Amino acid sequence: MMHDEVQRVTHKIATAVRPATWAIAFLLECCLQRLLDIQEVPLIMPISRSSNRSQAGIPVILAAVVACMAILAVPSAAHADRYIVYGPGPAPPPPGYGYAYYYYEPPYALVIGGDIEGVIPLSVPRFFDGHDLTSGGGFKLRIGEQIRLRGGLRITPELGYGYDRLFATNDVDDSWDMHRVFGGVRLSFGRFVVPVIYGHVGYGWRVTGDPEVSDEGGAAFDFGGALDFRVIPHFSFGAHIEYATIAEESYAPQWVALGAHCDIVF
Numbered sequence: 001m002m003h004d005e006v007q008r009v010t011h012k013i014a015t016a017v018r019p020a021t022w023a024i025a026f027l028l029e030c031c032l033q034r035l036l037d038i039q040e041v042p043l044i045m046p047i048s049r050s051s052n053r054s055q056a057g058i059p060v061i062l063a064a065v066v067a068c069m070a071i072l073a074v075p076s077a078a079h080a081d082r083y084i085v086y087g088p089g090p091a092p093p094p095p096g097y098g099y100a101y102y103y104y105e106p107p108y109a110l111v112i113g114g115d116i117e118g119v120i121p122l123s124v125p126r127f128f129d130g131h132d133l134t135s136g137g138g139f140k141l142r143i144g145e146q147i148r149l150r151g152g153l154r155i156t157p158e159l160g161y162g163y164d165r166l167f168a169t170n171d172v173d174d175s176w177d178m179h180r181v182f183g184g185v186r187l188s189f190g191r192f193v194v195p196v197i198y199g200h201v202g203y204g205w206r207v208t209g210d211p212e213v214s215d216e217g218g219a220a221f222d223f224g225g226a227l228d229f230r231v232i233p234h235f236s237f238g239a240h241i242e243y244a245t246i247a248e249e250s251y252a253p254q255w256v257a258l259g260a261h262c263d264i265v266f
Contacts, residue, residue: 109145110266111158112266113141114139114142114262115139115141117137117139117260118135118136119138119256121133133176135167136166137165140162141160142158142160143158154187154194156186157185161181163178163179165177176253177206178205180220180244180246181202181203182220184201191230192229193227193228194236197226198223198242200223202221204218205217217246218246220244220245222244226240227239227240235264237260239261240259
């Protein structure tokens with residue numbers, strides 16, 4: 001029974017270790033078997049040379065058993081753990097065209113704009129020769145920095161130059177040419193259809209060939225409103241109406257301008 005128990009224990013040890021340790025398990029079984037054979041020798045027996053050799057081999061067998069158990073106790077080679085690393089997911093699909101334009105509009109952008117307009121004079125004076133001032137036309141050039149805030153609100157400080165001409169009704173070229181340099185601000189809000197209000201102050205001067213009217217200059221200001229359409233990236237267009245005047249001592253010009261304009265957003 002003792003031999004069966006040894007075989008069962010060593011079989012469990014052999015099946016628990018990796019295949020490379022089967023030889024060590026077999027050696028352990030032999031050592032345990034030899035040790036049991038030695039212990040079954042009667043304690044009281046004639047001292048002989050063979051028994052002395054057997055008892056002398058006990059320390060060697062015990063040392064071999066301890067060495068085998070130490071080897072079996074050494075853990076197998078470590079295996080690298082496997083980890084699954086999840087990176088960032090794929091980018092979402094681009095939104096619709098109009099939404100993408102509004103979404104990617106930069107918070108700060110350079111804006112260059114131009115206006116073309118017709119002019120209707122107000123408070124036209126009566127001259128001694130009977131001539132009068134009729135409608136006219138002009139243009140403006142603007143440059144500014146657009147600042148986009150939350151809710152679609154935009155503030156655009158800008159500088160510009162404007163020229164308007166009022167035509168005279170007589171045969172002589174007594175038309176008025178008004179020049180202005182100005183600075184001001186535009187407020188707009190919306191995505192595609194954008195209402196705009198604006199105002200400017202600056203300096204203006206009048207040049208005319210009429211001997212009854214002197215060439216003068218003075219403070220100039222204007223204010224108006226517009227309706228822009230932003231359906232193309234980096235570009236808008238629309239229509240505007242404004243009131244403008246130049247504060248001169250004599251015959252201060254005043255007029256209403258109606259026209260179209262466009263802006264390029266960089």
